[in-house]
Amino acid sequence: MPSKPLRIAVVGASGMVGRELIFLLEKRCFPATDILLFGSGKSRSRMPFRGRSIPIQPTTLPALAQAELVFLTTGDSVSRELAPILAQKGTWVIDDSAAFRMDSKVPLIIPEINAHSLSLNKRLIAGPNCSMAALAMAIYPIYEKFGIRSIRAATYQSVSGAGKAAIQELKDQTYSKNPSRPKALPQLIAFNLFPQIGSFDRNGYTSEETKISGELKKVLGTSQLHVTVTAVRVPVFRGHSIAAWVGTRRRVQPREIETCLQNSPGICLSRKNKYPMPIDIAGSWPVYVGRVRRGESDQEVLLWIVSDNLLKGAALNSVQIAEHLLKRGWLWK
Amino acid sequence: MPSKPLRIAVVGASGMVGRELIFLLEKRCFPATDILLFGSGKSRSRMPFRGRSIPIQPTTLPALAQAELVFLTTGDSVSRELAPILAQKGTWVIDDSAAFRMDSKVPLIIPEINAHSLSLNKRLIAGPNCSMAALAMAIYPIYEKFGIRSIRAATYQSVSGAGKAAIQELKDQTYSKNPSRPKALPQLIAFNLFPQIGSFDRNGYTSEETKISGELKKVLGTSQLHVTVTAVRVPVFRGHSIAAWVGTRRRVQPREIETCLQNSPGICLSRKNKYPMPIDIAGSWPVYVGRVRRGESDQEVLLWIVSDNLLKGAALNSVQIAEHLLKRGWLWK
Numbered sequence: 001m002p003s004k005p006l007r008i009a010v011v012g013a014s015g016m017v018g019r020e021l022i023f024l025l026e027k028r029c030f031p032a033t034d035i036l037l038f039g040s041g042k043s044r045s046r047m048p049f050r051g052r053s054i055p056i057q058p059t060t061l062p063a064l065a066q067a068e069l070v071f072l073t074t075g076d077s078v079s080r081e082l083a084p085i086l087a088q089k090g091t092w093v094i095d096d097s098a099a100f101r102m103d104s105k106v107p108l109i110i111p112e113i114n115a116h117s118l119s120l121n122k123r124l125i126a127g128p129n130c131s132m133a134a135l136a137m138a139i140y141p142i143y144e145k146f147g148i149r150s151i152r153a154a155t156y157q158s159v160s161g162a163g164k165a166a167i168q169e170l171k172d173q174t175y176s177k178n179p180s181r182p183k184a185l186p187q188l189i190a191f192n193l194f195p196q197i198g199s200f201d202r203n204g205y206t207s208e209e210t211k212i213s214g215e216l217k218k219v220l221g222t223s224q225l226h227v228t229v230t231a232v233r234v235p236v237f238r239g240h241s242i243a244a245w246v247g248t249r250r251r252v253q254p255r256e257i258e259t260c261l262q263n264s265p266g267i268c269l270s271r272k273n274k275y276p277m278p279i280d281i282a283g284s285w286p287v288y289v290g291r292v293r294r295g296e297s298d299q300e301v302l303l304w305i306v307s308d309n310l311l312k313g314a315a316l317n318s319v320q321i322a323e324h325l326l327k328r329g330w331l332w333k
Numbered sequence: 334m335p336s337k338p339l340r341i342a343v344v345g346a347s348g349m350v351g352r353e354l355i356f357l358l359e360k361r362c363f364p365a366t367d368i369l370l371f372g373s374g375k376s377r378s379r380m381p382f383r384g385r386s387i388p389i390q391p392t393t394l395p396a397l398a399q400a401e402l403v404f405l406t407t408g409d410s411v412s413r414e415l416a417p418i419l420a421q422k423g424t425w426v427i428d429d430s431a432a433f434r435m436d437s438k439v440p441l442i443i444p445e446i447n448a449h450s451l452s453l454n455k456r457l458i459a460g461p462n463c464s465m466a467a468l469a470m471a472i473y474p475i476y477e478k479f480g481i482r483s484i485r486a487a488t489y490q491s492v493s494g495a496g497k498a499a500i501q502e503l504k505d506q507t508y509s510k511n512p513s514r515p516k517a518l519p520q521l522i523a524f525n526l527f528p529q530i531g532s533f534d535r536n537g538y539t540s541e542e543t544k545i546s547g548e549l550k551k552v553l554g555t556s557q558l559h560v561t562v563t564a565v566r567v568p569v570f571r572g573h574s575i576a577a578w579v580g581t582r583r584r585v586q587p588r589e590i591e592t593c594l595q596n597s598p599g600i601c602l603s604r605k606n607k608y609p610m611p612i613d614i615a616g617s618w619p620v621y622v623g624r625v626r627r628g629e630s631d632q633e634v635l636l637w638i639v640s641d642n643l644l645k646g647a648a649l650n651s652v653q654i655a656e657h658l659l660k661r662g663w664l665w666k
Contacts, residue, residue: 150629154487154576156526156565170524174507191503191570192612193489195624195637200606204587204626226629230576230637232489235568237524243487243563245578254537273533279525291528293537296483296559304528304563 004332005033008322009064011082012073013037013047013056016164017096020315021071026050028319031326036067065089068331071318072096087124092325094125094318101126101215108218111320112266113140117221118321120330125321128219130313131155131231131240132212136219137287137312138305139246141264142257143220147249149299150226151216156234156241157197157208158278159189161309170235189235197231206231239278240313242305251298258292266312276306287312337665338366341655342397344415345406346370346380346389349497350429353648354404359383361652364659369400398422401664404651405429420457425658427458427651434459434548441551444653445599446473450554451654453663458654461552463646464488464564464573465545469552470620470645471638472579474597475590476553480582482632483559484549489567489574490530490541491611492522494642503568522568530564539564572611573646575638584631591625599645609639620645 012018025032026049035049041058057063064070069092072079079097087093100106107117108126110133135153142148159166165184173179173190187194198207213227262269270276270290281288291304307313325331345351358365359382368382374391390396397403402425405412412430420426433439440450441459443466468486475481492499498517506512506523520527531540546560595602603609603623614621624637640646658664
């Protein structure tokens with residue numbers, strides 16, 4: 001390991017993804033010599049890291065510029081403000097927001113799929129939408145081996161995808177005698193569900209559905225793919241599930257798909273009528289796939305996909321990107 | 334109205350569907366001169382009907398044979414035991430179980446779709462699977478007008494579809510400090526979901542998925558249709574939702590589909606980014622459809638369908654069948 005100092009920063013350190021990210025950096029022994037934590041400055045708090053208690057400081061550009069690598073885990077607006085300036089100055093920025101994902105100058109990276117798109121000259125790197133990450137991981141091995149012409153996906157997305165306030169909202173609506181009105185989410189979520197994540201476009205698709213479709217094509221590096229999604233919020237705390245129909249270019253048997261998935265990194269396959277569930281996989285790193293079965297022809301296969309939206313869908317993927325930069329020796333200026 | 338007596342019987346009177354059925358018979362002024370209620374005989378209870386308190390008696394064939402029309406709202410095994418004998422004796426039997434739905438000699442009826450399949454000589458009539466009923470209602474007008482070649486459906490099914498014990502299980506797991514293990518459902522359901530309703534076949538499909546597919550083709554009277562389903566149980570008390578991809582034979586615009594659905598009996602259409610949710614439609618009779626939008630080509634449309642599984646999915650459909658028999662003057666022996 002190099003002895004040069006490596007400072008990393010996490011913006012949004014007390015958020016859902018920020019906390020997981022700090023935990024993962026420690027757990028996966030990321031060789032940072034120092035970690036700087038940033039927040040909105042509204043609340044003064046601290047977070048543990050390698051046995052130390054690190055203060056969360058208000059986010060400012062000069063303070064951030066001290067780091068070689070900055071993780072942004074806040075919303076689109078903060079990323080839009082900070083990311084380009086930092087990257088311009090030579091700081092590596094791994095951005096978890098949707099702000100730059102579809103920017104043609106910014107690589108959108110899922111390391112198992114397109115680490116080759118990382119470049120020394122592109123210091124702003126986008127991480128994927130949480131549902132898209134799981135879907136992409138599950139279909140990529142199939143895409144590579146058999147070709148894919150179409151994807152249809154119905155999602156079952158947990159409230160943690162909408163942040164801490166949404167988790168509190170589900171708890172409150174479930175347990176409080178006088179629950180407050182929906183605020184973090186657009187509708188009542190306790191014992192209910194609704195097909196709206198984000199805002200609607202003029203074709204009737206939500207921004208979440210459009211993100212999944214657009215990002216999937218970008219990560220795979222193709223426009224020759226039909227992707228249609230119905231994204232649904234469900235009363236689950238953590239873990240996103242997806243029922244997917246995958247139309248392949250080549251004829252393929254479910255068993256061949258299973259073998260293909262079984263041999264793919266980051267995928268955990270359930271066979272023989274076993275299936276993953278959100279409650280079982282929360283806190284786990286892989287993307288879980290089960291119920292692989294034949295669709296309407298031998299050019300279609302159905303999958304059931306479950307993944308921790310805060311981990312492979314966000315924090316874990318960001319750390320994996322950082323690990324790739326590290327491996328290439330790019331992190332030191 | 335004829336002055337001849339018309340006795341009807343409800344088997345499973347204290348169950349989820351039985352209660353709704355008794356309520357609907359009163360609400361829709363079904364002209365029964367008498368109602369007989371039957372149960373397992375385990376608990377002695379009564380149910381209100383038109384201001385009277387009717388005792389629930391143990392189910393016996395001689396007692397049932399007093400009725401001109403028997404509603405069966407219990408499981409497959411009770412239906413298999415009672416239905417053929419009663420129908421043989423000339424009693425009309427409307428069976429809500431899955432026991433006879435795929436029997437070629439038994440009509441499977443959703444009145445808005447195939448009331449024409451009712452016959453004076455076929456006294457045993459099957460009602461549909463609850464998810465299938467909603468799906469069939471929503472796609473039938475499209476099928477008639479534009480033709481359909483394929484249906485792909487991901488379901489979001491509430492616990493009431495699995496009976497009272499499953500409702501209690503969701504409550505218990507949500508609110509009890511020491512919740513009991515899953516019993517009515519195969520997995521923990523509170524803040525969780527799982528893609529298993531029924532048992533698995535050798536192709537990896539569950540019995541629920543196979544039912545939806547098989548029954549849909551039977552109700553539409555076609556084998557020229559590909560139907561693939563992923564059926565998922567979600568922590569919602571009442572109301573089943575479906576994300577559907579409908580592949581049409583003719584090219585069609587979403588607006589044409591909306592106009593077609595708007596003019597169809599039993600359908601309530603949400604336009605302009607409005608959508609139905611289980612919590613809003615519980616207790617309502619129609620099948621609700623929203624988020625009609627273009628799929629991967631102009632021969633595919635996406636729908637969001639929500640319906641009360643206990644009503645159009647069960648009790649309401651049975652009462653509607655009885656109303657058709659009544660209208661034709663067939664109910665009197």
